[in-house]
Every structure is written in structure tokens, then in C-alpha cells.
Amino acid sequence: MSSFKVVFTLKQHTPIIHFQSNQSGATLRATELKPKFDRFLIERNPNIAVKINANGHKSLDYKVKIEPNISKREEIPDKSSLFFANMKPKDMSDIEWQRVKKRFKTYNRTFKIEFFSFNKDILKAIKNDFEAFLAHTNFGTRGSKGFGSFYIADRFFDKTLIQHQVYSFSSSNWQKDIGLFYQFLRQGINFSERTSSPFYTKPAIFAYAKSKGWQWDKKSIKEFYFSEKLKVQIKKYQSDVVKYTSDEKYLLRDLFGLSSSQEWKSYSKTIEKEDTKKDKDGKPEIERFKSPITFKVVDGVVYFWANDTINDILNQTFEIKIKNRDSLKLSTPKEFDFDEFFEFVLKIDLSTHIEEEFHNTNEYKILNRILNAIKVSR
Numbered sequence: 001m002s003s004f005k006v007v008f009t010l011k012q013h014t015p016i017i018h019f020q021s022n023q024s025g026a027t028l029r030a031t032e033l034k035p036k037f038d039r040f041l042i043e044r045n046p047n048i049a050v051k052i053n054a055n056g057h058k059s060l061d062y063k064v065k066i067e068p069n070i071s072k073r074e075e076i077p078d079k080s081s082l083f084f085a086n087m088k089p090k091d092m093s094d095i096e097w098q099r100v101k102k103r104f105k106t107y108n109r110t111f112k113i114e115f116f117s118f119n120k121d122i123l124k125a126i127k128n129d130f131e132a133f134l135a136h137t138n139f140g141t142r143g144s145k146g147f148g149s150f151y152i153a154d155r156f157f158d159k160t161l162i163q164h165q166v167y168s169f170s171s172s173n174w175q176k177d178i179g180l181f182y183q184f185l186r187q188g189i190n191f192s193e194r195t196s197s198p199f200y201t202k203p204a205i206f207a208y209a210k211s212k213g214w215q216w217d218k219k220s221i222k223e224f225y226f227s228e229k230l231k232v233q234i235k236k237y238q239s240d241v242v243k244y245t246s247d248e249k250y251l252l253r254d255l256f257g258l259s260s261s262q263e264w265k266s267y268s269k270t271i272e273k274e275d276t277k278k279d280k281d282g283k284p285e286i287e288r289f290k291s292p293i294t295f296k297v298v299d300g301v302v303y304f305w306a307n308d309t310i311n312d313i314l315n316q317t318f319e320i321k322i323k324n325r326d327s328l329k330l331s332t333p334k335e336f337d338f339d340e341f342f343e344f345v346l347k348i349d350l351s352t353h354i355e356e357e358f359h360n361t362n363e364y365k366i367l368n369r370i371l372n373a374i375k376v377s378r
Contacts, residue, residue: 006115006127009153010134014174014297016148017141028113028150030064032139037064037126040133045125062117062126110153132161138296146178146295146302157298164305165339169373174297180363181370182293185345186256187218188241189363199363201354202241204345205252211344215246217253217330221320224328226267251318251330255310257291272321276329289313292338306338346375 016028038060042050050058115126131152139148151157159166171177183189188203209216219242222230233242253259254273262271275284292306313332320328350368351359358364 002116003120004116004118004123006123006130008113008130009110010113010150011110011153012150013299014138014146014149016139028066028139028148030066033066034064035059036137037130037133040136041122041125041129044129044132045121048121048125049119060117060122061119062115062122065114065116067111067113131155131158135159135161135296136294138294144291144294145182146174146297149297151298157296157301157303159303162303162305164307165342166303166305167342167374168301168303168377169370170300171297171302171370172300174300174302177366177370178295178297178302180366182256182295184367186253191363197361199358199361201358201363201367202239203253204348205256205341206241206244207348207353208341208344209250209252210240210244210246213246213248214252214333215244215249217249217251217320219244220249220330221271221328224320225269225322225325229267249330251332254289254318255313255332255336256293258286258289258313260287269322273318274321276317276319286313286316306342310336310338346371 052058117123134151185204189201191199206216260273264271275286277285279285292310296303315334317329317331
């Protein structure tokens with residue numbers, strides 16, 4: 001093997017949602033991998049030789065070659081629990097939709113990825129850090145929810161490579177499990193109108209907020225915009241989700257990722273959120289905020305952790321707006337520790353958190369299995 005080359009054999013563990021998925025050769029792209037890997041290597045190797053272009057963009061001097069044309073295409077279910085952007089627009093023809101809709105791309109076998117550079121320090125960094133990079137990184141759309149997971153073939157996932165507290169659970173249906181678990185964490189699950197086996201659970205973030213003496217944002221928005229409907233709900237339901245009140249009101253669900261526009265379908269309204277702090281051009285300082293939580297699936301095990309980007313959105317005030325109505329201002333907390341939140345979640349007793357009438361449902365059993373598995377794996 002050339003002394004200017006480093007080669008790894010990779011295995012794909014979850015499908016990648018590719019923006020060119022209708023093309024037969026579309027697969028893991030060097031154009032996506034290299035910029036991400038450059039940033040990773042530069043951060044971990046501060047003395048490495050960096051190229052800076054006229055726009056100030058930093059990159060490293062190496063080439064990437066990925067074994068081509070070995071992927072297959074799979075349809076994404078219209079009602080995927082983790083991907084909601086594949087519903088055909090009403091004004092688009094079936095033929096056009098088949099041309100532009102996203103699909104899964106999966107590899108039939110292991111494949112090789114080759115790095116080439118004349119700079120031996122860069123090659124050494126690649127050799128030392130590529131596995132850690134793969135451990136932290138997924139590719140394509142919805143990577144934070146487990147899609148596009150690749151890892152070095154014939155190696156067990158090394159969670160010590162992750163610089164954050166890692167939690168895990170085994171799964172035979174990772175998409176369903178992650179989708180259900182994430183809903184439970186962030187917004188709760190409401191299948192109460194389902195004719196067969198209804199299910200409802202309040203969200204973990206609500207219970208955590210209550211333990212802190214905080215009122216979560218959904219209640220605050222209802223108080224401000226839908227007070228009459230809220231009064232009806234309080235009379236109808238015994239749940240503390242609608243009853244609990246506090247003077248400490250915070251924007252909490254957006255700590256899991258900023259949703260600047262949200263459809264409240266049962267209210268036939270669109271909720272808009274905008275950072276009150278503006279940059280020099282008058283634009284909101286925070287327009288997007290990616291979820292700090294990453295799910296990584298390897299060999300039937302779901303690993304997850306929260307990174308430090310949560311600090312970017314803490315103690316920020318947002319304007320909540322509905323068209324032709326006065327605006328409401330809510331702030332994120334000054335402090336929030338996801339690991340503390342996860343530890344709180346693991347102490348939740350589902351038998352009391354979820355009403356007894358739902359204990360025989362599949363959702364209850366899945367959540368119970370996931371939480372118990374996480375506890376055992378720690």
C-alpha cells in the first residue's frame with residue numbers, strides 16, 4: 001500500500017436519505033464527508049496544516065475516494081415516524097413527484113473509502129481520528145435521528161470516542177423506537193383519537209419542567225392565545241399538563257431544535273417564533289437551531305447523547321406570533337443540562353406517569369422496554 005494512502009472498510013448500518021436518491025449511483029458523498037471531516041480534524045488537531053481560501057474557509061489537503069455504484073434504492077414510507085417531508089404536494093403530478101421525492105439509499109455490502117495526501121501529518125490524523133469521526137457523525141437528511149449511520153466494518157462501536165455521556169438500548173426496529181422515544185421526550189404522544197388501542201402520555205420535558213417549578217411553553221401559548229379552549233380542557237381533563245401553572249414560564253420544546261414555524265392543527269393556526277435579538281442586517285441572530293441530541297445506530301444498538309450546542313440557545317428571548325394577533329415573548333432557561341434531564345427521565349415511573357388504561361398498549365410496552373434497557377446499559 002502507498003505510504004500516501006489510508007484505506008478503511010466501512011459498513012452501513014442505517015439507510016441514508018440522499019438528496020439525489022433517484023440517481024442509481026447516489027451514495028455516501030465525498031462532498032458531504034470531507035467538509036465535516038475537515039472541521040472535525042482541525043478541531044482535534046490544532047497544529048495541523050490548514051488551507052484557507054479567499055472567503056476564509058478552512059480545509060485540509062487530502063483527497064477522498066469512495067467505492068462507487070454499490071448502493072440500492074428503497075422507498076420511504078409516506079408515514080415514516082422519523083421523516084415527514086415525503087408527502088406529495090397537492091399541485092404536483094405523480095410523474096413529477098416520483099422524479100423529485102427522496103428515497104433511502106443502502107449498501108448491499110461493505111465498501112472501501114480511501115484517503116490520499118502527501119502530508120504525513122494529515123494522514124496520521126486521518127488514521128487516528130476517522131473512527132471517532134464516524135462515531136460522532138451520520139450523513140444525509142435526518143442524520144441526527146439515526147439515518148446515514150456508517151462505521152468501520154468488523155468493529156464494535158466504541159462509545160468512549162464520544163466526548164459526551166452516551167446512553168444506549170438495543171432495538172429490532174430502530175426507526176419506530178427512536179420516533180416514539182423522541183416524541184416522549186419532547187412533546188408527548190397523543191393517539192387518544194385512534195379507534196383501535198388509543199394511547200396518550202404527557203412529555204418527559206413537561207414532567208422535568210414541573211419538577212423545576214417551570215411552566216412549559218405549550219401551556220403558556222394556550223393561556224395567551226387560546227384561553228377559552230384551555231378552560232374547557234382544564235374542566236374536561238384531569239391531567240396536570242393542562243392544570244399545572246407557574247410564574248416561571250420558559251420556551252422548552254425548542255431546546256430540542258428550534259421550530260420557527262409550527263402547525264397547531266387542532267387550533268387551525270400557525271405559530272411562528274423569532275429571536276428578538278437581531279444581527280447588523282436586522283435578521284434574527286438565531287434562525288435555526290439543530291437538535292443537540294444525536295442518535296447513532298450500530299449493529300442493532302441505538303446510542304444517543306447531547307452535545308454542547310444547547311448553550312447557543314439558552315437565555316434567549318423569542319417572539320411567539322400568530323397572524324393578526326398580539327405577540328407573546330418567551331425565553332429559554334438560563335441553564336439547562338441534558339444529562340440531568342436524561343437522568344430525570346430514567347427515574348420516571350411509567351406506571352404512574354402514564355394512565356393505567358394505556359398500560360396494555362404497544363407504545364407503553366416499547367417505552368418501558370427502552371427505559372429499562374437504558375438503565376441496564378449504563
